[in-house]
Amino acid sequence: MSLLRLNNVTKRFGGLTAVNGLSFDLAEGEIVGLLGPNGSGKTTALNMISGYLPLSDGSIGLLDETISGLPPEHIAHRGVARTFQLVRALPSLSVGENVLAALAFRKAPLWGAGAKAEIDTLLADVGLGGRADQPADSLTYIDLKRMELARALASDPRLLLLDEWLAGLNPTELQAGIELISSLRQRGITILLVEHVMDAVRALCTRCIVMNTGSKIADGPTAEVLADAEVIRAYLGADHA
Amino acid sequence: MKLAAALIALLALAFVPSLVGPYPLGLMIGILGYGILATAWALFSGPTRYISLATVAFFGLGAYTVAVLSETLPYPLVLLAAAAIGLVVALLVGLATLRLAGIYFVIFTFGLTELVRQLVTYYEVNVTRTLGRYVFLPFGPEHIYWQLLALLAATLAIAFWVRQSKIGLALRVIGDDPVVASHLGIRITRAKLTLFSISAVIMTLAGAIQAPRWTYIEPSIVFNPTTSFLVVIMALLGGPNRLFGPLLGAIPLFLLFEWLSANFPNHYSIILGLLFIAIVFVLPNGVLAAVDSVRARLTRKEASA
Numbered sequence: 194m195s196l197l198r199l200n201n202v203t204k205r206f207g208g209l210t211a212v213n214g215l216s217f218d219l220a221e222g223e224i225v226g227l228l229g230p231n232g233s234g235k236t237t238a239l240n241m242i243s244g245y246l247p248l249s250d251g252s253i254g255l256l257d258e259t260i261s262g263l264p265p266e267h268i269a270h271r272g273v274a275r276t277f278q279l280v281r282a283l284p285s286l287s288v289g290e291n292v293l294a295a296l297a298f299r300k301a302p303l304w305g306a307g308a309k310a311e312i313d314t315l316l317a318d319v320g321l322g323g324r325a326d327q328p329a330d331s332l333t334y335i336d337l338k339r340m341e342l343a344r345a346l347a348s349d350p351r352l353l354l355l356d357e358w359l360a361g362l363n364p365t366e367l368q369a370g371i372e373l374i375s376s377l378r379q380r381g382i383t384i385l386l387v388e389h390v391m392d393a394v395r396a397l398c399t400r401c402i403v404m405n406t407g408s409k410i411a412d413g414p415t416a417e418v419l420a421d422a423e424v425i426r427a428y429l430g431a432d433h434a
Numbered sequence: 435m436k437l438a439a440a441l442i443a444l445l446a447l448a449f450v451p452s453l454v455g456p457y458p459l460g461l462m463i464g465i466l467g468y469g470i471l472a473t474a475w476a477l478f479s480g481p482t483r484y485i486s487l488a489t490v491a492f493f494g495l496g497a498y499t500v501a502v503l504s505e506t507l508p509y510p511l512v513l514l515a516a517a518a519i520g521l522v523v524a525l526l527v528g529l530a531t532l533r534l535a536g537i538y539f540v541i542f543t544f545g546l547t548e549l550v551r552q553l554v555t556y557y558e559v560n561v562t563r564t565l566g567r568y569v570f571l572p573f574g575p576e577h578i579y580w581q582l583l584a585l586l587a588a589t590l591a592i593a594f595w596v597r598q599s600k601i602g603l604a605l606r607v608i609g610d611d612p613v614v615a616s617h618l619g620i621r622i623t624r625a626k627l628t629l630f631s632i633s634a635v636i637m638t639l640a641g642a643i644q645a646p647r648w649t650y651i652e653p654s655i656v657f658n659p660t661t662s663f664l665v666v667i668m669a670l671l672g673g674p675n676r677l678f679g680p681l682l683g684a685i686p687l688f689l690l691f692e693w694l695s696a697n698f699p700n701h702y703s704i705i706l707g708l709l710f711i712a713i714v715f716v717l718p719n720g721v722l723a724a725v726d727s728v729r730a731r732l733t734r735k736e737a738s739a
Contacts, residue, residue, distance in 0.1 A: 244617075245617070264616065266620060269617055269619040270619050274617070285606065286610065294618050295619075297600050297604075298600070299619050304600060
């Protein structure tokens with residue numbers, strides 16, 4: 194049985210159709226890349242899955258339940274967590290409180306001493322060990338991304354949506370980032386990642402879905418999809434196909 | 435240890451009426467009244483950064499409830515009725531407005547105060563046919579002082595509790611980023627509504643307790659919008675995100691306003707406006723935060739020297 198099922202999902206902004214009849218399934222434990230040129234509707238698709246944007250048409254199911262139409266807090270409680278394309282730290286909170294905010298309001302909440310231990314574990318897992326008391330707005334860009342990932346993991350998700358989590362990192366950071374996401378595989382979390390960094394996609398994803406101008410144009414094993422003529426045309430233009 | 439210090443301070447303050455004359459006691463009552471309003475205001479508006487100008491709507495409702503009911507009900511029941519009215523209005527207003535953000539929320543709360551005042555006036559003129567009311571309760575200033583002191587202590591205790599509770603964290607997350615809050619599973623409307631209601635009930639009680647001070651009450655007195663603005667300035671001056679910030683802001687500003695309104699009655703509002711601007715520009719996080727950052731700068735200098 195699939196974990197996530199998108200069925201004919203469509204989003205219209207006025208006259209513009211950002212996502213047009215998108216359908217795909219994710220199996221439990223898969224790490225899947227969602228690719229496509231800028232403006233192809235990837236982030237809009239993530240925003241509909243997490244409940245940030247309402248659908249214009251179609252439906253989204255998680256396990257045997259329809260989640261489209263639910264507000265984000267209900268979808269979060271059903272096991273969907275995410276990071277944002279532009280990092281959304283909670284700047285007036287400490288690093289630890291950022292993670293605590295997820296622990297305290299998830300389906301099986303943690304608070305007090307239990308939460309404290311879990312915060313330390315999660316921060317150590319993403320490479321921010323011992324920095325719980327630091328103000329979040331004092332972190333560097335990569336560390337903000339680490340913190341946002343720890344916060345998403347603290348929600349104890351079945352499905353993790355990563356929106357260009359690896360963008361803007363230098364080569365050393367990128368390598369560390371890829372290893373970090375790869376280590377999530379052992380947690381059994383299903384991951385859907387929007388990504389432009391092809392090395393990362395090759396290293397992490399077993400399967401890729403490619404979108405162009407709101408529609409799905411390819412879906413399959415990573416190597417095959419990336420060799421697909423239509424995908425190359427969408428990314429690089431007709432001359433390269 | 436801190437709790438013991440707080441209790442000793444409270445006990446000491448309870449003896450003030452027997453030690454000072456009527457004028458200083460009047461000032462103390464004013465400080466307590468504004469201290470309660472500013473602390474209650476910051477309870478909701480501090481973490482969420484929703485600037486509410488509805489303070490006086492609740493304050494006035496409390497005072498009016500006492501004026502209307504004090505001759506028919508025993509006093510404790512009157513207070514209970516005032517709290518209940520404050521709660522109901524807060525829930526209605528909250529459900530209608532808490533989805534608004536930023537400037538729309540500010541303007542709505544300001545409009546709400548006018549609306550409540552007009553409704554009360556309409557009711558009094560057309561239904562009871564008396565616009566002003568007399569409040570005759572056998573209370574001296576010391577009784578009002580003690581009640582306000584108890585309410586302030588309760589308000590600070592609630593604020594202290596909220597700061598370390600889950601709902602306090604929820605409001606701070608909402609204040610930072612409501613999108614993240616909802617994606618973390620926080621029920622935004624419920625969290626905001628809860629604290630808005632607690633804050634409003636305290637404001638209503640503050641008005642109810644102070645009603646006997648005026649003896650004569652009419653809508654233009656108890657629904658004076660200046661009160662709402664004063665409370666905002668006080669909380670911002672002291673720092674709305676600190677436990678004692680709003681109270682510490684209320685003390686100097688209340689004394690200053692008393693002095694200004696006695697000595698410069700015609701230029702009072704101009705000076706008030708200028709102060710408001712100055713505080714927002716110079717001390718956006720309040721005096722206490724400014725003191726902290728100066729202290730941090732000094733220690734850093736010492737460390738590097």
